[in-house]
Amino acid sequence: MRPVPADTEAWNAYLAEGNARQARKRVSADVILRDLTGRILTVNPTYKEGWDLPGGMAEENESPDAAAVRELREELGLEITIRRLLVVDWVAPHGPWDDQIAFIFDAGTLPPAQAARVRPHDDELSEATFLPVAEAANRLRIRQRNRLNAAARAISDGSTRYLRDGVEAW
DSSP states (O other): OOOOTTSHHHHHHHHHHHHHHSOOOEEEEEEEEEOTTSOEEEEEESSSSSBBOSEEEOOTTOOHHHHHHHHHHHHHOOOOOOOEEEEEEEEOOBTTBOOEEEEEEEEEEOOHHHHHTOOOOSTTEEEEEEEOHHHHHHHBOHHHHHHHHHHHHHHHHTOOEEEETTEEOO
16 A cells, blocks of 8 residues: 555655655756867866867756856866756666767857966866867867757757657657
């Protein structure tokens, strides 16, 4: 017999059991951060092949936007403000990984002096540089490239894009 909400302890145990059975999603949160010329910040991770957008994986019970802010502080020493959501991408299971929800946020534009000082602050990144969108896209893996291109379109037309495995859903 299912408990009733009035029996708080039994009801919470019942809900916790249901929660434990539900799917959990990995969450990544990256940002588009520009300099005054419109180039975007790209980073070269030391722990995987290819370049990436700045950001990373959310920790347990951390919101995607908070994860992006934390990752830029830890990896680049930057204090950013999230301006808006640009892209949400559902990533299908691949290799050893379960599915994932990937977010890209607009973090605005850095002033020239600050952009000139951007450097990796930990051993997860070997390089950080501002590149034109097309050049940055060419350095990224296909999944990330598709997200970047969708984010660039979202910036230009003021929309938010939803992708399924890197392909715009509508």
